[in-house]
Amino acid sequence: MKRARVSFGGLIQDAIEVDGKVKLNDGRMVEEADVVWLPPVKPQTVFTLGLNYADHAAELSFDAPKEPLVFLKGPNTFIGHRGHTVRPSDVTFMHYECELAVVIGKTGKNIKKEDAYDYVSGYTIANDYAIRDYLENYYRPNLRVKNRDTCTPIGPWFVDKEDIADPMNLTLRTYINGEIKQEGTTADMVFGIPELIEYLSSFMTLNENDLILTGTPKGSVDTKVGDEVITEVEGIGKLVNTIVGEND
Amino acid sequence: MQKVTLKLRGIEQVLEGEVNEQGTVEIQGIDYELDALPVDVPVNGTIYGTLLNYQGAFEVLEPAMKEAPYKNPPKAPVLYIKPKNTFISSGKPIPLPEQVEALEIGAALGIVIGKTATKVSEKDVQEYIAGYTVVNDVSIPHESVHRPAVKEKARDGFCPIGPWIVSRDSVDNANDLRITVSINGEVNQENTTKNLIRSVEKLIADVTDYMTLYKGDVLLVGVPENAPLAKANDLVTVEIEQIGKIENRVMSEQDVIGGDTV
Numbered sequence: 458m459k460r461a462r463v464s465f466g467g468l469i470q471d472a473i474e475v476d477g478k479v480k481l482n483d484g485r486m487v488e489e490a491d492v493v494w495l496p497p498v499k500p501q502t503v504f505t506l507g508l509n510y511a512d513h514a515a516e517l518s519f520d521a522p523k524e525p526l527v528f529l530k531g532p533n534t535f536i537g538h539r540g541h542t543v544r545p546s547d548v549t550f551m552h553y554e555c556e557l558a559v560v561i562g563k564t565g566k567n568i569k570k571e572d573a574y575d576y577v578s579g580y581t582i583a584n585d586y587a588i589r590d591y592l593e594n595y596y597r598p599n600l601r602v603k604n605r606d607t608c609t610p611i612g613p614w615f616v617d618k619e620d621i622a623d624p625m626n627l628t629l630r631t632y633i634n635g636e637i638k639q640e641g642t643t644a645d646m647v648f649g650i651p652e653l654i655e656y657l658s659s660f661m662t663l664n665e666n667d668l669i670l671t672g673t674p675k676g677s678v679d680t681k682v683g684d685e686v687i688t689e690v691e692g693i694g695k696l697v698n699t700i701v702g703e704n705d
Numbered sequence: 706m707q708k709v710t711l712k713l714r715g716i717e718q719v720l721e722g723e724v725n726e727q728g729t730v731e732i733q734g735i736d737y738e739l740d741a742l743p744v745d746v747p748v749n750g751t752i753y754g755t756l757l758n759y760q761g762a763f764e765v766l767e768p769a770m771k772e773a774p775y776k777n778p779p780k781a782p783v784l785y786i787k788p789k790n791t792f793i794s795s796g797k798p799i800p801l802p803e804q805v806e807a808l809e810i811g812a813a814l815g816i817v818i819g820k821t822a823t824k825v826s827e828k829d830v831q832e833y834i835a836g837y838t839v840v841n842d843v844s845i846p847h848e849s850v851h852r853p854a855v856k857e858k859a860r861d862g863f864c865p866i867g868p869w870i871v872s873r874d875s876v877d878n879a880n881d882l883r884i885t886v887s888i889n890g891e892v893n894q895e896n897t898t899k900n901l902i903r904s905v906e907k908l909i910a911d912v913t914d915y916m917t918l919y920k921g922d923v924l925l926v927g928v929p930e931n932a933p934l935a936k937a938n939d940l941v942t943v944e945i946e947q948i949g950k951i952e953n954r955v956m957s958e959q960d961v962i963g964g965d966t967v
Binding site (some may be wrong): 501502504527528529530531532533534543545566591593594595596597598599600601604605606660661664675 | 751753756775776777779780781783784785786788789790803806823850851852853854855856859860861914915917918919925952
């Protein structure tokens with residue numbers, strides 16, 4: 458099942474997808490464009506992977522890491538489907554990153570990779586924007602690049618784990634104004650979902666609604682004010698986002 | 706006399722109290738010794754740490770800042786996150802991982818945010834501060850700060866915090882507070898927030914320029930140079946003038962479960 462959190466008519470409520478429409482908790486069926494989309498889960502601790510696709514690492518002139526390159530995000534950065542992401546006026550290179558987001562379903566520590574999926578409740582899509590102008594080589598990628606307000610759209614749907622046969626074989630695509638710019642597959646991750654869960658839980662406890670943003674493949678290009686950016690993960694959905702200026 | 710808000714274990718609601726000159730706390734008309742109070746973690750937001758914000762800490766790394774991998778000194782505040790699994794209260798054990806000899810003790814003044822803060826200018830910062838707390842930003846020692854140190858800084862129990870929040874108006878000047886770390890009762894480190902590169906006001910202004918801080922979030926002003934190391938069974942005390950002190954014992958992680966000893 459595909460689940461969402463939306464606001465409709467002044468009420469925030471849970472919703473599910475039925476025949477391409479949004480079925481609200483109170484039974485009403487509404488159109489996708491008629492609700493305000495919130496992040497489909499309230500993120501707790503959020504892990505994000507850098508350089509987790511070998512082709513993207515090469516694109517950025519890095520070797521793929523020997524150990525997962527992990528950083529954390531705060532709650533300020535998340536916005537829902539059809540949201541607006543701010544591009545600061547002084548930047549020259551702001552790119553999207555289409556990522557499969559794994560939602561943790563229950564508390565776990567020292568999880569073996571064979572058991573990792575027992576701790577997953579489902580999946581969603583994240584667009585992990587980066588502003589390369591602000592990169593500095595201290596705890597890189599630094600929060601000014603990766604944890605800005607509005608810069609991590611997430612959603613639209615939370616998809617139950619049972620609905621995705623093989624999360625390690627899903628096509629990822631990004632479109633700018635309808636034109637495809639990025640295409641890859643989760644099969645190319647350097648560290649797959651079971652390995653990431655084993656790695657992270659080896660030194661810290663994972664909890665329900667923690668998220669793991671698993672990284673992005675090659676094909677990141679600059680986005681401009683007014684661009685409509687769609688990040689798509691096969692079987693999960695399409696996450697729509699619009700770039701706006703600081704004063705829009 | 707400091708006005709404090711504190712949370713006690715097993716009670717959901719937050720209490721208010723006043724710290725007397727003798728160090729006792731008056732809550733609802735009764736005086737208590739701090740040691741007698743089962744204090745809990747006093748905040749529930751996100752905790753952000755700041756790297757290299759003490760003049761001395763900056764100078765230690767400065768010779769390497771022109772070299773790879775850093776190449777240039779940092780322009781913006783260097784931040785990191787201490788996630789929820791790291792929070793423990795004063796009195797609870799800090800788990801020492803297997804294969805690790807000693808932990809680095811990061812004595813930090815924590816600024817507790819009082820209301821949603823976005824693009825706050827330096828002159829307005831005070832009204833966004835609820836108060837201050839004491840934080841021990843524990844790390845596994847690591848020399849390189851090129852990549853985020855999640856494995857070294859975000860382990861369970863690596864962020865003792867408390868014992869309470871001292872209200873903003875009870876603190877004379879947050880940019881002039883003495884900080885002391887003692888291990889087993891012996892003073893190992895002394896410093897003062899006078900040595901901050903970015904003051905409390907400047908730091909909040911620079912951070913909220915791109916990142917909203919919410920009520921209950923905590924921004925650590927940084928950790929002084931020459932952080933003390935603590936080994937298994939050491940009792941670590943972090944004390945900040947006018948704010949309070951937290952005390953935690955380092956214990957083998959085999960002996961710690963759910964933040965308590967077994």
